[in-house]
Amino acid sequence: MSETASTPAAVLGPDHGYGPDIDHVLLSEEQIQAKITELAEQVARDYEGREVLLVGVLKGAVLFMSDFARALRLPTQMEFMAVSSYGSSTSSSGVVRILKDLDRDISDRHVLVLEDIIDSGLTLSWLLKNLGGRRPASLEVCALLRKPDAIKVEVPVRYVGFDIPNEFVVGYGLDYAERYRDLPYIGTLKPEVYEK
Ligand SMILES: O=P(O)(O)OC[C@H]1O[C@H](OP(=O)(O)OP(=O)(O)O)[C@H](O)[C@@H]1O
Ligand code: HPA
Ligand SMILES: [Mg+2]
Numbered sequence: 001m002s003e004t005a006s007t008p009a010a011v012l013g014p015d016h017g018y019g020p021d022i023d024h025v026l027l028s029e030e031q032i033q034a035k036i037t038e039l040a041e042q043v044a045r046d047y048e049g050r051e052v053l054l055v056g057v058l059k060g061a062v063l064f065m066s067d068f069a070r071a072l073r074l075p076t077q078m079e080f081m082a083v084s085s086y087g088s089s090t091s092s093s094g095v096v097r098i099l100k101d102l103d104r105d106i107s108d109r110h111v112l113v114l115e116d117i118i119d120s121g122l123t124l125s126w127l128l129k130n131l132g133g134r135r136p137a138s139l140e141v142c143a144l145l146r147k148p149d150a151i152k153v154e155v156p157v158r159y160v161g162f163d164i165p166n167e168f169v170v171g172y173g174l175d176y177a178e179r180y181r182d183l184p185y186i187g188t189l190k191p192e193v194y195e196k
Contacts, residue, residue, distance in 0.1 A: 016183060018179075024187055026165075026185075032067075032184075039068065043112065043159065044073050047112075050110050051077070051109075053109045053110060053111050054112055055081060055106075055114065057083060057113065057127065060181075061173060064144050064173055065080075084096075085123050090194070096123055096126040108137045111138065112140050113128070113131065113141045114143075115141060118143045119147050122152060124155045142160075143157055143160050145164050146163050150166045170183065170186070171185050171187055172186050
């Protein structure tokens with residue numbers, strides 16, 4: 001579904017005042033929430049009888065983590081790692097920096113990494129190597145979004161919400177220069193926003 005900037009506010013839902021900056025909505029709040037329910041049901045089936053350790057990749061995955069954890073009907077624990085490779089740019093620097101590491105040892109744990117987006121794949125590829133070295137019992141990825149046409153490094157991903165076109169998107173955790181993370185939907189920005 002692709003809606004235009006003229007989509008009525010009632011359809012878009014709350015936009016926190018960002019509405020004028022949005023070019024078009026790629027995924028509505030309803031589509032995102034329905035997909036999360038679907039992903040959580042699949043994960044609950046696959047991990048039945050095991051305790052899952054959700055590792056949220058900050059900051060982008062913060063909204064996804066909070067909705068996914070509530071939808072997942074399994075006992076889970078949560079850890080967060082903060083990494084950054086984009087800064088204020090719309091393309092990856094390719095250099096992944098750990099801003100905050102996990103608080104606990106993950107050896108022998110069933111780790112499910114929650115990511116908001118796989119774009120070039122550089123962040124996740126680096127992260128999986130890093131976490132894999134800590135000897136978890138299992139290590140899988142659940143990503144809400146993936147851009148198949150932007151991939152530079154193939155990464156094994158067990159669960160994917162949506163494959164999307166190769167456009168820079170914001171909302172539902174995803175930022176441009178730290179803005180728009182709080183939007184409940186995912187959309188693109190008007191070109192003039194980048195020129196500001
Ligand atoms: O596949 P890639 O090209 O590596 O891009 C994906 C990563 O980029 C974003 O994080 P970012 O570095 O912007 O940090 P943030 O989550 O704090 O916004 C996003 O949240 C992913 O972690
Ligand atoms: O399309 C994107 N939007 C926001 N942040 C991102 N980080 C990687 N890709 C994106
Ligand atoms: Mg970012």
